[in-house]
Amino acid sequence: MAESKEKDWRFKLHEVIYESNKPAGKVFDVALLIAILTSIIVVMLDSVVSIHKQYGTLFSHLEWIFSILFTIEYILRLICIKKPLSYVLSPLGIIDLLALIPSYLSIFFIGAQSLLVFRALRLLRVFRIFKLGHFLTEINFLTQALKGSVRKISIFLLTVLTLVVILGSIMYLVEQRENGFSNIPESIYWAIVTITTVGYGDISPVTPIGKFVASVVMLIGYAIIAVPTGILTHDLAMASRLKKELPESCPSCSREGHDTDAEFCKFCGAPLFRD
Amino acid sequence: MAESKEKDWRFKLHEVIYESNKPAGKVFDVALLIAILTSIIVVMLDSVVSIHKQYGTLFSHLEWIFSILFTIEYILRLICIKKPLSYVLSPLGIIDLLALIPSYLSIFFIGAQSLLVFRALRLLRVFRIFKLGHFLTEINFLTQALKGSVRKISIFLLTVLTLVVILGSIMYLVEQRENGFSNIPESIYWAIVTITTVGYGDISPVTPIGKFVASVVMLIGYAIIAVPTGILTHDLAMASRLKKELPESCPSCSREGHDTDAEFCKFCGAPLFRD
Amino acid sequence: MAESKEKDWRFKLHEVIYESNKPAGKVFDVALLIAILTSIIVVMLDSVVSIHKQYGTLFSHLEWIFSILFTIEYILRLICIKKPLSYVLSPLGIIDLLALIPSYLSIFFIGAQSLLVFRALRLLRVFRIFKLGHFLTEINFLTQALKGSVRKISIFLLTVLTLVVILGSIMYLVEQRENGFSNIPESIYWAIVTITTVGYGDISPVTPIGKFVASVVMLIGYAIIAVPTGILTHDLAMASRLKKELPESCPSCSREGHDTDAEFCKFCGAPLFRD
């Protein structure tokens, strides 16, 4: 009897923590989101010198409350799941752990103070929000298209990196160690700033030949930005064709949330496609 | 008889104010557009110190004339429509009201002076211009595609915001409170400036490691700009397929302005599609 | 007899000047291109103070030689064509005339000196180069797609202009006449610099609220750049579908250069499409 009761308790906890489509789970997820965002804002404000001077102690207390809360949450997640290890090793589990460690490290090591910045990783947990809305179809669709683009995009990035090294070296030769182009890595940094059309202006060509080379770099950057866009658009169209125009809701029971490779409704078993 | 006359008067006024495809309505709309644009230009010029000194009084007189004219127009709109409340609560009605309030507030409150800037909201009324041209089909088409992209674009924006917070925090750690990276919000501002390829150059990395991290941020920004473009292009194609190549004019009576989901001409009832 | 001889002479001249697919016409076109480019380079170099001091007299002589050559060419074009007025009023004819006038104006008016810059308009004549290559199919295809996008792009531009006026006004309010946001037109200029992701950095926000608003403007600019791209890509696909995969060369006589709306080969009359 006692064991069954315990089972009940763990089952209920699992429902609250992991099942966001149940009312209790929804409330838990929303509360967790608010806690994460608040803790991030505390980290941010604490880095502002003037605010830190006034509210520093409050912030460090709040930080500890959040750290303890997230630790309790992490332990509860481990307790109520059947296979705790698979959670610990899942991407979300690793992020949850990474976001916890810095606070505890700062007790033992003084140098670990700077690690506190890694608490910003907590923000990654915000992606849980998509469990609340029905964004899974869109996420699946986007990740599938991105997966299809990975090889083409990596060819593109290698080409850009090669271009940037060569153009940076030429510029180093042209501007002759003056005007900020003091060494090749610096010139490559300039080439990246230019080819991506960011253009800080911290380093910019001064000599006429330098300006001519820079113009060529800019026009190259302007033209090749079309490449990743073209690739992705094309692969979205491919992913979409594979999807066979998946209906957002089942045509017979009208419930949503089917996988992109589903052929039949997972709720009522009716076929999802007409033809 | 008197009532019928009054009805006639209100009916005619309704035609002038609301029906831009009638000659009188067209004239009214064009006059309104000119008034709106002139009043915006007055607001702009009045903000320039040197011009304000010379023509300040003229401008404030003009402002009051425009305010009174737009108030009269607003009252006339309320009078001649059957359901005044639905106009007041419509997006265009809210904008019309918001653009009126600041002028009157400035009489009672001196601090409200700065609210005068909100008169720029009048510009939103310029979108009425599209009633004059036959832009409705294109607007419907674009809004439909944008609606289809909302979920995917919001996933993209959340990803960018998360990236920006994490990259900003890393940069704060790397550049050590110097060179403008004085706190995390400031570093996040820098990350946004960089990832969107704006690149003011008011804050830019100085240390070699900072420049390396910045290069990574730039290349990320350069690559992921493809994502919203790819999404929108794809959804425009989807919207276009749904449109079934909607004819701009009915094939039997050749009148235009049909909704994107119309199957039959709303003027003569003939089917809009051939097959 | 004399008249027939004159006819011959004019006919031959017409061939040289207007028909770039004949050998003589090709030579003339290439010579003209070189003359145009050289005259442009002379205008450019003459604007550099140090070079002007050394070669100023040479340049002004060259300028007069080019002006006289182009005048002779213009007169010859008028003589050998059947309908001179239709050439004068054609886009190319207007550009040819506009590029001639400044040189002659500078004799009578001293203030017209600055008009000499309009000689850069001669560069527009470079587009004649496309007559030499077989670029007409591509140009027709691109212009057709751009024509299809005109309405959608103008809706987009009006939206951007409205956004820029409103965001600029808000920024003027937020930054309070300091930091370069000295009046609304200046703030609108900043908003354009930011939303187009150019980001000079001549004006950039200083207050925290200003930086927040700027971040929003940047993210808007980053997201809406997708809109014109999406529209154009979509309309290129539409134009391509209308083109029915036009063969570059006729399937029976294999000659190229057909119009995009051609159904039959204009050289041998065979149908251009298989099905």
Place this chain on the structure above:
Amino acid sequence: MAESKEKDWRFKLHEVIYESNKPAGKVFDVALLIAILTSIIVVMLDSVVSIHKQYGTLFSHLEWIFSILFTIEYILRLICIKKPLSYVLSPLGIIDLLALIPSYLSIFFIGAQSLLVFRALRLLRVFRIFKLGHFLTEINFLTQALKGSVRKISIFLLTVLTLVVILGSIMYLVEQRENGFSNIPESIYWAIVTITTVGYGDISPVTPIGKFVASVVMLIGYAIIAVPTGILTHDLAMASRLKKELPESCPSCSREGHDTDAEFCKFCGAPLFRD
């Protein structure tokens, strides 16, 4: 017998150097990649003054070791291939030679010191990496799409160059030799910086009219960036249609690496397409 032995030896060497799908060839290619990258990093670090002072002699020794290694590799490539001249004149062969020459030139000429920068060209050899992964299908696909876009992209680039010359000349006229717009080439450089949305801010308009012209240039640049993207996306779709959805692996023997125009598997002869 001796000749057969020699044949064996050259055949084996050919396998190691040219056939990256054999184990020995893979090891050689990976080793070569590491050597190239290391030599590039040495060139980069050597350009940093502070590092050069400390490790300058080490770097120059390393440089000579790499130069000799690459020379030996180049000679081996010539020996073990049947037609050495076709390798020397191939793009990869030219790059290999170009990357060797600077080191040897620096012995005879002291001025050739600056040519050492051309050793960065070695990086182009990194593209051999794609032989290791199965990237050939993607590269073929991308180059085919880019080939289809060449004409349209060159029309686009000529239009941009014309725009930039005319807009730069107008700006030179408007800003009157002040504020960095000191001559037409300088103003054209500014126009390129602006229209490509790079925006260094080293030259930026100061007068109100100048700012207005700049705003127009920016909006043009913002709108026409859509053109190359639209073109490429469209041509990727065309290339993809031509590809007839080429399977990455043969349906009967499941081996990969087929050309984009292959109809039958080059390994087992089975047709690559189902229908």
